[in-house]
Amino acid sequence: MRKKVVAGNWKMNKNLNEAIQLVSELKNELSNFEPNCEVIVCPPFTNLESVNTIIKDSKIHLGAQNMYFEDSGAFTGEISADMLLSVGVEYVIVGHSERRAIFKETDEVINLKLKQAFKKDLKPILCVGETLEQRESGEMKSVIKSQVTGALKEIPASDISKMILAYEPVWAIGTGKTATPEQAQEVHKFIRELISELYDETTAENLTIQYGGSVKPANAASLLSQPDIDGALVGGACLQAQSFVEIIKSA
Numbered sequence: 347m348r349k350k351v352v353a354g355n356w357k358m359n360k361n362l363n364e365a366i367q368l369v370s371e372l373k374n375e376l377s378n379f380e381p382n383c384e385v386i387v388c389p390p391f392t393n394l395e396s397v398n399t400i401i402k403d404s405k406i407h408l409g410a411q412n413m414y415f416e417d418s419g420a421f422t423g424e425i426s427a428d429m430l431l432s433v434g435v436e437y438v439i440v441g442h443s444e445r446r447a448i449f450k451e452t453d454e455v456i457n458l459k460l461k462q463a464f465k466k467d468l469k470p471i472l473c474v475g476e477t478l479e480q481r482e483s484g485e486m487k488s489v490i491k492s493q494v495t496g497a498l499k500e501i502p503a504s505d506i507s508k509m510i511l512a513y514e515p516v517w518a519i520g521t522g523k524t525a526t527p528e529q530a531q532e533v534h535k536f537i538r539e540l541i542s543e544l545y546d547e548t549t550a551e552n553l554t555i556q557y558g559g560s561v562k563p564a565n566a567a568s569l570l571s572q573p574d575i576d577g578a579l580v581g582g583a584c585l586q587a588q589s590f591v592e593i594i595k596s597a
């Protein structure tokens with residue numbers, strides 16, 4: 347059985363006080379039931395250490411939203427894997443569509459970041475997804491294929507078992523437009539088949555593939571009931587403990 351994972355990507359939201367309040371509420375809510383999935387929060391860098399202190403004795407795991415691929419040095423404004431590890435980070439989001447679109451991250455850079463994460467024993471959450479234009483022009487599968495193969499270049503199967511993949515159609519992120527469960531399932535299945543071709547069937551079967559893009563309490567259950575959807579990467583709806591908890595319960 348594959349692990350179900352629900353992760354919250356806070357993006358550039360919540361100052362320190364707000365972060366402490368949100369994660370404390372979340373921890374409190376989660377102490378009332380046994381979630382059927384792994385729960386990850388990915389706050390901004392400035393909140394990682396404080397959030398880590400709060401979640402230490404809880405079921406919540408800590409993730410970061412990005413990192414740089416070099417060990418250390420003259421890279422002003424960047425954060426290294428060691429820095430993340432030193433504040434208790436276990437997961438790192440790599441290749442989010444906002445990083446690709448706004449900060450011009452290429453598949454090559456994403457590949458270097460993944461290699462660095464594996465080298466340092468951080469577990470990456472690799473994001474892939476097509477734009478509306480690409481979907482409408484029939485390029486969806488070729489775009490996903492080149493993102494997946496580009497990101498995973500020279501990465502062995504033994505590392506794939508440590509990572510999570512997230513399918514996030516760009517047109518569904520922060521737009522309120524969710525892929526239908528059937529649309530999402532089609533792409534998840536395609537990605538799993540691709541992993542099977544690139545690696546082997548066991549690696550593909552064991553890989554957790556999350557869906558992301560306007561996941562809300564109202565649509566989470568139908569998305570998560572699809573056979574190849576193994577969890578959710580949640581943006582907007584994770585900024586309130588109550589709605590994030592409802593999504594966790596849907597899993």
Ligand code: PGA
Nearest residue numbers: 519520559560580581582
């Ligand atoms: P959203 O963001 O849930 O606000 O659409 C998802 C994401 O970007 O990970």
